Amino acid sequence: LILIDEWEDALGLPECGLGGDDLAKRRLDAYAKDTAYGGLSQWYFEDLAMRAGFNVDIEEARGHHCESSCDAPLYHPLSGLAPVAYSEATFTRWATCNNSCLSPIRYFGDGRLECLLNTYKPAEGRFVFAYTEV
Secondary structure (H helix, E strand, C coil): CCHHHHHHHHHCCCCCCCCCCCHHHHHHHHHHHHHCCCCCCHHHHHHHHHHCCCCEEEECCCCCCCCCCCCCCCCECCCECCCEEEEEECCEEECCCCCCCCCCCEEECCHHHHHHHHHHCCCCCCCEEEEEEC
16 A cells, blocks of 8 residues: 555656546556556557546548549548547537637647547657547
8 A cells, every 4th residue: 555656656657637546546557557568559549548537439540542442532531641539528618708819719628638648659640639529
């Protein structure tokens, strides 16, 4: 019980503000981080998000190739060649008359999910986040 704090410090936990108060969850997070192999597949990132409590569906973007039909698009319509992470928006805030003209009209999404996936993605990669309303 006393060593869990030291393990979390050594492993850089909790990540992106996703820590919990439950001792069993903290131990599971420490074990998962210590034994993780990593990966580049969409299933790895979906599992990573699921363990953190997010329901994410990642669609890999595939470019045009020699077996594509002539009518097929060259790139994914939302992201070019970056994978798209679909998730439900948990927080929405509309702009008010007190906001500046340069601020977005609507804020949505979950920065914790974006932080988590961007932490584990390859350095040259990027995700495009698409949210659906709950």
